[in-house]
Amino acid sequence: MTKMTTLADLASARQAKIAAAGTELPAASYPMNELAQALHPASQHLVIEEVIDHGPAARSFVLAPDPSRGTSQLAPFQPGQYLSVRLRIGASYLTRPYAIRSTPKEAAAGHYVLTVKLVENGVATPYMWDHWQVGTPVTTSAPGGELFYEPLRDARQLVAIAGGSGITPFYSTAAAILDGSLDAELTILYGSRKADQVLLGEELATIAAKTPKVKLVNVLSEEERPGFAHGLIDAALIKRFAPAGDYSVFISGPTAMDRFVTKELAQLDLRPGRVRHELTGNTARPDHFAGYPLANADQTFSLTVHTRGQVVTIPARASESLLITLERGGIVAPAMCRSGVCSVCRSQLLDGTVFIPKELDHRRAADADFGYVNPCVTYPTSDLTLAVPVPDYALEFE
Ligand SMILES: Cc1cc2nc3c(=O)[nH]c(=O)nc-3n(C[C@H](O)[C@H](O)[C@H](O)COP(=O)(O)OP(=O)(O)OC[C@H]3O[C@@H](n4cnc5c(N)ncnc54)[C@H](O)[C@@H]3O)c2cc1C
Ligand code: FES
Structure with a gap:
């Protein structure tokens, strides 16, 4: 007959195990926690490595990790995601989101690039123009946002509709398609008032020239020019340039553009869940x-x-x-x-x-x-x- 284990037996077995245990403390950090911390850090401490001018009203800031403040590698991201930059300006503690314009491959190699348009009467951007230079420390969030291609959710053919600085998430997407790390096809419809307001125009055209998977259509609303479409990004224009078959639409731009394009898309009979939006700017009005x-x-x-x-x-x-x-x-x-x-x-x-x-x-x-x-x-x-x-x-x- 098997002997029944009593509570007293369990207690003495436990005491014996405790007595036999070593005096070494358990590990203070676990690989899984370290991985979670690397993927989703509460803060990223970065330093500006290079500043690139794109005319008087736009700049790219190349950011690298700053190990002296505790960040030795950059958090990975999906092309289209953004960082929330934290700034102390006078008595104000501000955050501003900026899409990561570079690719995940570049982040693995130690760089993020943010491309910023100077906003007249803005707060954060004039401050950056005056204070951000090579060597300036910058603190940001981990990458966030939903404007990225997810094969379980999105069609493989993407139509990106951008206005103003809203082009930056699609630049990253286009560059990731070119470097082979993203398996999708992208048609960019980029709306600007005039040709001199197109941000990263030459760089995007270079990407489009190198791969048939990226198509670029610059649309000018206030100017007619060879090589540019003219008008607003309405249903007819989207239909003209959208690929055949199923596609997802990603919109990134100011509220007025988003509202207009959303109304136009209603005429296109897209499958449910095929439209994603990101607004770029404070809803100031x-x-x-x-x-x-x-x-x-x-x-x-x-x-x-x-x-x-x-x-x-x-x-x-x-x-x-x-x-x-x-x-x-x-x-x-x-x-x-x-x-x-x-x-x-x-x-x-x-x-x-x-x-x-x-x-x-x-x-x-x-x-x-x-x-x-x-x-x-x-x-x-x-x-x-x-x-x-x-x-x-x-x-x-x-
Ligand atoms: C997801 C996302 C991605 C984006 N990506 C990009 C990008 O890649 N590139 C880019 O250029 N932009 C991007 N933006 C826009 C960017 O986040 C900022 O809105 C833009 O740079 C303007 O910032 P600003 O402070 O200069 O101007 P505004 O945000 O327009 O600042 C002016 C506002 O600040 C308020 N204000 C005035 N004084 C103070 C004060 N003391 N304290 C606090 N507030 C005050 C005013 O009421 C006014 O509304 C993105 C936005 C979003 C949402
Ligand atoms: S900051 Fe995202 S909902 Fe307010």
Whole structure:
């Protein structure tokens, strides 16, 4: 008959094992944790290695890891993803997303390239023009964003529709197709007002000349020129240049362009799930969205913020998003996409009323029910109180 194991037996066996164990402490770090940290670091500490001018209003910044501040390799990414750059400008802690214009292969070799357009009356870009030079330290997030080719989700033929600086994610996609690391076909429809506003035009044309898998169509709305299409990127133009068969459409540009193209795409009878969007820029004009209470437009309300165990009250312009108000008020607020998509800025509205443009409201139903908002696309319509979480990178602004 087998002997039954009693609780007392188990306890003494356990004591014997403990007594026989060595005195060495278990490993403080595990390979799986190290891999997760390399793939998704909370922060990347980089340094500017080169600055390239593209005329007076655009620059590329070549960034390398800065081991002296703890980053020895760059996080991998999918062509089309972006980094959120963190800047301390005066009393403001700002984030701004920039698509990685270079390829994943170049990141593995130690470089990211960001190509930035100078924005008149902007905040971050004039600061970069004045302060970013070779040797300047830069801190960013890990790569993020959804504007990349995923074979399980997207058709292998991609139509990329870009406006202004929205071309950068597609540059990376085109370059990755050329270097053989991305198996897709890309038709770029790039809209600009005039030929001298086309960003990276020659570089893109060089890529397109080297591979039949990348086609480039520059579309000028205010100028007619040989070699360029003329007009707006409407349904007829998309139909004219889109490939035969099934294709996915990726749109990257300002809100006005995105809205126009989205309406045009509705005429094309695309399969569901075939359109992806990324807005490039702050949604600075809430009054351009349907339903905005226009009587509010010039008002300034009072925003009480609960953050880091403190309560702070700052003025909140009706015309600015709550995220911009927080940044202007010197509060470190979490953010990545700045366009209502990622929910990194998610905060709890404790009191007051707000306007959220319908087309930018991507909250889960439960968030909406329990009073959570994404401050990057939320505008005050009364005095209000907001609980803002502290990001884990709160001390990592340059
Ligand atoms: C996913 C994504 C990818 C992008 N990729 C690129 C890219 O590759 N290249 C590129 O050039 N751009 C890109 N952008 C746009 C970029 O993130 C910035 O919006 C752009 O560079 C303009 O920044 P800016 O601060 O100069 O101007 P704005 O963001 O227009 O700054 C002006 C705004 O700042 C507010 N403001 C004024 N004073 C303060 C203050 N003290 N504190 C805080 N806010 C204040 C004002 O209200 C105003 O709305 C991308 C955007 C997104 C969303
Ligand atoms: S920063 Fe992405 S939703 Fe606000």
